[in-house]
Amino acid sequence: MKHDKLYSKLAKIYDVGLYLNGTKKAYDFFVKQLPFPESKRIKVLDAGAGTGQFTLAILRRFPNAKIVAFDLNENMIEELKITLKNKGLTKSVKTFIANASGPILHVGDEKFDLVVTCGVLEYVYPEDTIKNLADYLKPSGYFFNSPVKDNIFGKLLGTAFVFKPYSQERIIQAFTSCGFNLLKLLKIPIQYLPASLMKEGYLFRGNSSRL
Numbered sequence: 001m002k003h004d005k006l007y008s009k010l011a012k013i014y015d016v017g018l019y020l021n022g023t024k025k026a027y028d029f030f031v032k033q034l035p036f037p038e039s040k041r042i043k044v045l046d047a048g049a050g051t052g053q054f055t056l057a058i059l060r061r062f063p064n065a066k067i068v069a070f071d072l073n074e075n076m077i078e079e080l081k082i083t084l085k086n087k088g089l090t091k092s093v094k095t096f097i098a099n100a101s102g103p104i105l106h107v108g109d110e111k112f113d114l115v116v117t118c119g120v121l122e123y124v125y126p127e128d129t130i131k132n133l134a135d136y137l138k139p140s141g142y143f144f145n146s147p148v149k150d151n152i153f154g155k156l157l158g159t160a161f162v163f164k165p166y167s168q169e170r171i172i173q174a175f176t177s178c179g180f181n182l183l184k185l186l187k188i189p190i191q192y193l194p195a196s197l198m199k200e201g202y203l204f205r206g207n208s209s210r211l
């Protein structure tokens, strides 16, 4: 896969990129909107976690969270493991290699309060992956997706990172067809430029057709 080779090459410098383009701060902004008390021991599944910037944002706000973070790319997960070790967070996050579109064997029958996909559904057929990941969600759980916007900036990013952004309608339709309702569409504040031009966040929750 072309994108897998690319992430293998970029893994070492990936976090610097997310810091410089405002994504790290944007993730803190998204996490602030999640409807859990800060002290809650939420269980989170971060699918396609990469170097773990969303996982780390979760732990900044929810220090008692227990996170399972996995990715297809070995080098990206290796970077996440190094960061967790350096920050003394290895007990809060379980990491491994897996495909978000297939059975996640390391998880077994564990269920989560929140499933996260940030910049991942762009690489897969969304309905199949959403359905697959939704199996790991508690009936009352939330699904947070942060895709790249379908605009000129997103398209340029997609050319560099080997994907095609989906339109808002396409994303909402994919989740709706899997039994989710959109609770919030989160626009990143302008001060987090250029991330605010390229990314957005969608918070979904299962409806009665999923239960």
Ligand SMILES: C[S@@+](CC[C@H](N)C(=O)[O-])C[C@H]1O[C@@H](n2cnc3c(N)ncnc32)[C@H](O)[C@@H]1O
Pocket: 004, 007, 018, 047, 048, 049, 050, 051, 052, 053, 054, 070, 071, 072, 073, 076, 098, 099, 100, 101, 117, 118, 119, 120, 123, 124
């Ligand atoms: C744009 S990066 C985002 C990484 C991280 N979620 C973040 O927000 O920083 C996309 C990640 O998705 C991973 N990925 C792509 N397809 C995947 C799949 N089918 N299963 C798991 N991870 C996948 C890539 O290896 C890469 O690390």
